[in-house]
Amino acid sequence: MRMTTKVRYGLRFMIYLGFRYNSKPVQLREVAEQEKISVKYLEQIIPYFRAVGLISSKRGTKGGYSLTTAPEKISLKDIIEPIEGDLKLVDCNGRDKNGCRLKATCAARHLWEEAGELVSNYFASTMLADLVKIYRDKKNRQTDWGLMFYI
Numbered sequence: 001m002r003m004t005t006k007v008r009y010g011l012r013f014m015i016y017l018g019f020r021y022n023s024k025p026v027q028l029r030e031v032a033e034q035e036k037i038s039v040k041y042l043e044q045i046i047p048y049f050r051a052v053g054l055i056s057s058k059r060g061t062k063g064g065y066s067l068t069t070a071p072e073k074i075s076l077k078d079i080i081e082p083i084e085g086d087l088k089l090v091d092c093n094g095r096d097k098n099g100c101r102l103k104a105t106c107a108a109r110h111l112w113e114e115a116g117e118l119v120s121n122y123f124a125s126t127m128l129a130d131l132v133k134i135y136r137d138k139k140n141r142q143t144d145w146g147l148m149f150y151i
Contacts, residue, residue, distance in 0.1 A: 018071035018132035025064030048082040071129035
């Protein structure tokens with residue numbers, strides 16, 4: 001399984017919004033600078049999160065984007081599925097509308113279903129707040145090193 005760039009950048013966008021949760025709305029320019037993602041790319045990702053109600057926006061000079069829900073209540077599955085769709089690993093387990101012709105006799109089908117369920121459960125049980133904490137810790141360490149002087 002390989003996550004798309006949209007998912008990876010979307011997750012970084014959401015982590016940053018989680019990092020700034022309960023503060024003023026965050027402008028895209030700020031996220032782009034901090035996360036090294038182009039504003040144009042972020043503009044392509046935002047509709048996925050807006051459509052499912054994970055983010056809201058405010059217009060104007062003091063406007064920007066913010067989470068609609070606390071990071072502790074947003075799972076990684078909530079972030080990934082709007083972009084990728086369901087977390088099934090292969091088409092024969094849900095994405096293929098026509099169904100698999102070998103469904104009844106395929107020995108590997110069980111493996112794909114179980115593996116897909118493990119991945120889905122992992123992302124459902126990992127919360128955005130978990131990654132925000134890691135992000136905050138890394139930022140703090142980066143700041144600590146930035147204050148160190150060598151003679």
